Amino acid sequence: MLYSDRLRPIRILLKVLFSIFLVGFAIWGSLAMWYQLPFGKATTLSIIVGWLALSIYTIIGMIRKGCWKRLGLYGLLALALLGWWSTIRPSLDRLWAPELAHTVTGTIDGNLVTLHNVRDFKWTTASQATPQWKDETYDLDTITSVDVFLSYWTGPAIAHTLLSFGFADGRHVVFSGEIRREHHEVYSPVSGFFRQYELALIAAEEEDVIFLRTNMRKEDVYRYRVKLPPQAAKELFLAYVNMANQLAHKPEFYNTLTTNCTTIIFHMARLLDKTFPFDYRILLSGYLPGYLYDHGWLENGATLDEVRKKAFINARAQAGGREGFSRRIRE
Template sequence: MQPLNTYKQNDSTLPEQVTSRSDKIRAAIRAILRFFRVLLLVCMLLWSVGALTYFPVIPSWLGSIAGLGLLLMPWWIAKWVDSPEQRRSYIFLTTVGVMLFWLLIPPSSNRDWDEYHGRIAVPEITASSVSIKDVRSFRYTSTGHGSAPDFTKAYLDLEIPIDQIEGMDIAVADLTAWRGPAHTMISFSYRVDDQLRYINVSAETRREKGESYSILRGFFKHYELIYVIADEQDALELRHAYGEKVRLYPVSLPKRAIRKIFVDVMNRARKLQSQPEFYHTITNNCTTQILKHISKVAENDISILNWRIIMASHSDELLFGYGMVDAELSASVPRDHFLTNERADSFVEGTDYSAHIRP
């Protein structure tokens, strides 16, 4: 039989084991929290480097120098500050300062805009119709293939009765040879004297003279967001001139819903004139704008962070998946059935462009 004092000795080790286990758990929690603090600080630093590099209110060369300096900041601090906590504090305060300065940059409607975006259509909306002045109607006389094509300027003034809106198409223009980023637009058809006419609305970056589009700049308040209202020939031929493949998908929604979307789009275009906003590459771009308009009448709620919205060349899959394209078309025809480029190449000026490019 084991002596009684042996049991007492074994029992006395239990609190020490529990304490040791608790210490290990606390140490693990501290290590995890420390990891996430460092990860957050690294993300803040990298974001601030990007914000300084593409800071919209300073010259690009100065932004590049400032961004590089901030990227090297941890190395410089490590040479002069011994305490790791102090190093992290200096980096944290610096990045917070950059963020606060960045947040104070306001959008503007008054800049030296390029020729595409200098004169923007402003809708006037009543209960029964929409009047639009300065609808863009450029005609492109060269093929850009990556650079801006030559064009002749023209503008239209339109009066569109809301009850004459007949249909809606979504245009998807592939920006690359592989299916990834794309530009999306909406075309509305309306009836005039028993003939269909088309107007196109495109949410775009409003660029200043000499400015080009950059996906990275689009993250850092570099562009304002605008709605370009143009006739369909202008909107699609510009994309063709850039060498982009453009597909046009007819949306099978009730006319009542399409008219509601049309009025909502016109209201949004008007609001952006008086209350400008910044474009954002992921959250406030051409495709997310269309999604927000459609979501107001559609039964399905689609997240703007859906990968097919981010990689907008796949956005047509959402149209098919949610039944927004005629079921017979989506089930029976290949994707290139909706391609407009070849038909546009054979278009003869003076005929009906919109009818010609549709299958």
Template sequence: MKWYFALLPLALVGGLLLNWQLSQPSHTRAWRADHSRLPEVTEAGGIYRVANIRNWDYATDGSVTRQEWIAAEIDPDRLVGTGFLVEPFGGHDAIAHTMLSFSFSDGASYIASIEARREVGEEYSAVKAAVLPIFEYLFVWTTERDMYLNSEFMSGDQLYLYPLDIPLDQQRAVLKAMLAETAEIQAQPRWYNTLFSNCTNVLARTVNKFAPDAVPFDKAWVLTGYAAEFLYEQGFFGTALTFHEARARAHISPLIREFHGIADPVAFSQAIRARRSGG
């Protein structure tokens, strides 16, 4: 019987792998309202049109007061800055959601967020998503105002925005890569996995597609709460501050509460940045 018990772990692993192979991801399920629309990306002459950008509004009690989906034309040549967003959750330093924010010369800012796409009544489970094909993932595109108010009032999480200090041509390459990945998901659904396809390592692999090894593998690819400190150590934030000081400066939750009454998403983003820059 000893051989039986020795083979049991291998059988379990084999069963899990077979389950992943046989299960097929899909875009057609009973999705939650905030995940109900898949962003659609088209490109013509270097200009990208992104449809189904979420621009919802939220009350301070976390209720949704408006469900609006918009389209925007995105010109990478008008990109003026990129921010790395961190939203810790779960009460543990190692756990966080990470996103990218792209700001443009007309004042508009849009967020790209890789998320486990959930069905109605479905709750996120990092443990289950590590071993079972239960969530697809999608690139969620939103206005900054939508995502910031969602984090502050609906999720009740703190939010940190770190400006990336990399050349603009590289930032534009990151933006194009994110848009290309969004279009690929639009064409072919993929499974979310806490270990291998999460909010952080999908971002890292997307960047490494056009700049190999630009983001070296690190524990932060899996323990996403350490992603900001990892990027700080790699020099992506370009600051002489200590990481503790940079993190304190990156904390934007108080500004979200201060400016949430600004209904226009462009004016909202401009107000946040003006205050952060001392304007």
């Protein structure tokens, strides 16, 4: 057998693998252009059709000899596409949806932290509310509880994750990593991969951000009590404040997979313990309770199924209005 014949299977395999890469890149490029090109739909669609036609032309050329011209042309356009993509930057100055008009910042004075722009909306429907933003001061030495809330709206694997700190005076404040939508935008998990939204960190009353999910949107919401010693709870609170201050000056894009409500909690926990293990349940946030349970971070004494049943708060939440909401969901 000739040496070239022995290499033929390897060449074929490399061509197949490279063709698969080109297919994936063509799809990614098409979606990136669809979500980010500043043209009308008709013009954008025409550009995408041309891009896909060139991609198919290049892939067909991979099957034949002498395809370097096609590949070279495609490579130049791919570099231009990546160069354009790198120019897309997050912003702090857009016309935001009303509930995301402000993000939280904090002023630290020893054990006292003043949060600016704490949201306290009074929701009348799932999309309408009386807006209210306020400043609140908290004594971190009086933190009495840390609760993880998970709100499910589409299947068991995906949930929005919120972290609530309770204080000795009965107040609670919730930190939530949110998609910062513009006023005309509607959330799409696909567009969340393509720099469509900025990341917003908000602080809100439970009567706002949890009530909205249980009583207005009718999502399935669970509350899990986290076992944290006082010093760790204090450091976690400060980590959120520091992150909020950073985002207020240097915006970041939200990413459906890598920069979302649950990964924020994971990165905050890593600040407390660098050995905090990564797990697929960090990405599939709906399974986060099992992750916390397996590592002994939930206050329990029962099986995971029993803990889940006790954590479900919708019936208690919907038994009344805003008055006494935090107390009611903990009964």
